[in-house]
Amino acid sequence: GAVVSQHPSRVICKSGTSVKIECRSLDFQATTMFWYRQFPKQSLMLMATSNEGSKATYEQGVEKDKFLINHASLTLSTLTVTSAHPEDSSFYICSTLGLNEKLFFGSGTQLSVL
């Protein structure tokens, strides 16, 4: 299956700062990557679909100016949480589609905004 590397695994930041999360597809050229958010004891909610070389597609209710997605190469997608606030604290997970439509996930990033 596809190997997805996500970094950092944990970040603590002050309110108002921006945080960048990186997601790399290590053994697979990923034209499409997905970004999910997960609150404690809840399921994964799709935030946006990241397309290599074009604009990301955001799900309803997700602010595109708040969550900036860049997918400049076939192996790297980044999610930047701009002007983070405590309510943005969450577990963010990226994923990529491997062969035969299987979805493979990164290890996740726990964001805590103070």
Added chain:
Amino acid sequence: GESVGLHLPTLSVQEGDNSIINCAYSNSASDYFIWYKQESGKGPQFIIDIRSNMDKRQGQRVTVLLNKTVKHLSLQIAATQPGDSAVYFCAENSSGTYKYIFGTGTRLKVLA
């Protein structure tokens, strides 16, 4: 009262027993399903998948059953081990959409 989503359903199973985790999926057009295991603080791991042209698929110690009539999916784990303790999610997908919808999840606790 409690808010929906703050508490995952929990299944407690004695070590060595079989576990059955259930999932009701939402879209009758979904034709591909995956079970994921998520340990605390980690991303979900692929366990087993099944397409809608099948009603049963077996892996190592795991079996997935699909009942399209009632839109129900189950994951059976044989001889449950402490390492199986995690949250399990089902995910559904319709061909060509590449969008997966995840179920609410079930926490499996294996008792020694």
